[in-house]
Amino acid sequence: MPIRAPPGALLEAFRVHCLRVVRAFACGKKPVYSFEKASSSKCTYCTKGNEKCNPIPDYCSDEYAAFMNALDAWNKEDNEAEKADIFTVVKSEAKVLSDVVKVTQAGETGLSVPELLLANHGRLGSLEDSVKKVGQAIKQSETRKVLNARRRKAIAFQTLSYSDEEDEGNESMEL
Numbered sequence: 001m002p003i004r005a006p007p008g009a010l011l012e013a014f015r016v017h018c019l020r021v022v023r024a025f026a027c028g029k030k031p032v033y034s035f036e037k038a039s040s041s042k043c044t045y046c047t048k049g050n051e052k053c054n055p056i057p058d059y060c061s062d063e064y065a066a067f068m069n070a071l072d073a074w075n076k077e078d079n080e081a082e083k084a085d086i087f088t089v090v091k092s093e094a095k096v097l098s099d100v101v102k103v104t105q106a107g108e109t110g111l112s113v114p115e116l117l118l119a120n121h122g123r124l125g126s127l128e129d130s131v132k133k134v135g136q137a138i139k140q141s142e143t144r145k146v147l148n149a150r151r152r153k154a155i156a157f158q159t160l161s162y163s164d165e166e167d168e169g170n171e172s173m174e175l
Contacts, residue, residue: 018043019054019101022067025094030087056097063097 021033021043031045046053056064070090077083 018046019056019098020049020051021045022056022094023098025067025071025090026098028091057101060097060100063093063100067093067097069093 018033021031024031024045033043033045042051042053067090070086070093074083074086074090077086
């Protein structure tokens, strides 16, 4: 699953493919996307291009999973004819993933800093409302449980006191 690697961490350790590699696949190239050196913080493709690796954003997890499935199938295939067919799937999945990131980033660049903060504040507010609703539902459920337990105790007590009265009545008749 794509996640952002902490600063200074190796991207390979987090299995984050570079967005530049995805875009290269989308253009029909077959880039080397491995990490040649354990000490490198950049993939081979970005090292050769003297570029910075861009991790895939975590909001693209579904598209990333589809791309990875196609890429794994392409890597495992031995038949060249099948491999060519699978590469068209890899290319299309890479294009979809790349387009999702482009559209999202294009929408964010039009927003100013206050608008971004307000959007995040709105999301936070809706999240807080959801948490409050869950808390209220839990309280209502617990209240119902307590009331039902009290009702059962009252019924049991009434049943016991009624059976005690019957027992006393039976004893007085026997005397």
